[in-house]
Amino acid sequence: MPYEWDFSAVFQHFDMLLVGLRNTIEIALVSIVCGIGLGLVLAFMRLSSRRLLKFPATAFIEFYRNTPPIIHFFWFFYALPVLMNISLDPFSAAVLALSTQSGAFYAEVFRGGIVSIESGQWEGCKALGMRHSQAMRRIILPQAVARMMPPFVERSFELTKTTALASTLAYADLLYQAMQVNSETYRPLEVYTTIAVMYLLLLLTASALARVAEHRLTAYGRA
Amino acid sequence: MTVPILEVRDLHKSFGNLHVLRGIDLVVEQGERIAIIGGSGSGKSTLLRCLNFMEMPTQGSIILDGKRIGRVRPGKDGAERVVYPEAELCDVRERLGMVFQQFNLFPHMTVLENAMEALVTVKGMKRAEARAHAEAELAKVGLSDKFDVYPSKLSGGQQQRVAIARALAMEPEILLFDEPTSSLDPELVVEVLRVIRALAEEGRTMLLVTHELGFAYHFATKIIFLADGVFHEVGTPDEVLKTPKRERTQAFLARFTEFGF
């Protein structure tokens, strides 16, 4: 007997899912912004010639790249409070986990962008008498930003997907709300299919917007 | 007797174990035009790049307008050590202009912005003044109609002319050309050489590293043939290019006439 799909129950509780969607977007945006800040600091630490700065930054980045995100969530929620003798709410723990993670990945994106600018540009600046900071500010960084856009967008995309892990901390993101709706309607197929579609639409929209922004930024490079 | 504008004494440059420049002594008077020729790996570009400290000399001194660049500090075992503060090097590079083989224009800025950038950032000029200045130099190289164009839309010859205008805008005491036409399609070479010839007619002090021997013959007041990191033969264009005295110079020049017609 073929299964009878029934989305009516899901749509009755759609407001709950919308709350979840809003929270997902909120946590993603906050973490992206914090991640950018952290990423910039880490990138410049890694680009520095001083070992005292370079080594901790590299260790931090390598640690985050080689451990699963879910452990960061649990660590910040369960372990950090024990260490610092404080208590963290799910939102803060999730933001800390996501920001540190994305910071590590963004750092590599930023560093990669700067390093990819060919040495000829540095030479052009030096030959004109520019100082290192002037060259960085006026010539290198503007070009690097354009190059960084694709991997930056890709990383932000991954971050938005990772927000779903916040549900394991009982944070009311889209997945958690779906679990709540499911426990009230007992229709897991419709509920989870619906949020899968919602995530899909969210990410595709964000992707399209990012492509437009990218296009505008690199206008000078196209022949 | 005027002080030579540039003097190089016992210049050595090594890259790790590779000893590229092995004791260069050079005196450049105001208004001289020196063409440096030689095979690849002879050290021609390295020599030029040491003059404006794009490369740091391993040993030796560079004296600009009678003043030695860098500060001498006593080193280990009594040998002297030279430190080059960034501020001093920036000042030298402001006074020396360089044109690169790969142009090294800033792709995210228009032609005019490229020419203006250092005037504002390095010399601290006001933008309006910098713009007027840059426009004049770009007009001199024949690019008045390309002010708001991005480098990617220009031909190689046009890009190199922008690079020359950008260097000229800084009013350098000496112009350094590092194989300025080597990356260009053959038919674009002549427009750049014409600009360099016009600069020569203005009496500017210039050093040119090039493979264009014909141009070097007409342009230079002195030709230097560099081999194995030292000056192998030096003289007037007639002396070095038409009647070279040393065997190695003759062998080098013969390669250029092998497929002549």
Added chain:
Amino acid sequence: MDYSFDFSLILANYPVLLRGLVVTLELWVPCFVVGLLVGFGLALARLSRHAWLRLPSLGYIELFRDTPVLIQLIWFFYAFPIIAGVQLSPFLAACLGLTLNTSAYCAEIFRGGIQSITRGQWEGARALGMRHSVILRRIILPQVIRRMLPALTNRGIELGKVTSLASVLTVHELMYQGRLLSSTYYRPLEMLSTVALVYFVLIYPGSYLSMRLETRLARRG
């Protein structure tokens, strides 16, 4: 900070973690291998001239790449049994989800690799009189494999990290065991930190090899 660390519990309970590690490997290796094979087939479908092959595979790839992995795992465990009529064990649901997810990413890597070979290579070989199958075998495939190796190893590393999500489905892999221990003994700091360290030791060698591979291949490029 007057917290007293106690790592003795870890030494006492390391068999628990070890069992978890074994399950992690039982997820990681099979899902990667099958994911590669399925992904290759998908890539060919994606590149096919026939729309009935190309469009569904495109849809599949986008679906698995543009939704969170956790959703996919949960869907296969809670939602899929309803239409399939059979209840999957947590382990099987996780396997299914991870394999299909991996296959979508591998498909894109294979597709990129195959498309990256320039026409000039085909033309040069054809001008010498080589047949299609010979060209594929001797000229194209060797280059394609070299180009894809870094991306494929990265995918393998990513999968290693993602297996930890199976813990949400109560699969008794490493993450699950870590959480179990940390709540049993009320020592989350030591337990979770240790688990993090174990993952790092497990995954970092792969990362390092991948990086070395990439630089070696770039040099021979």
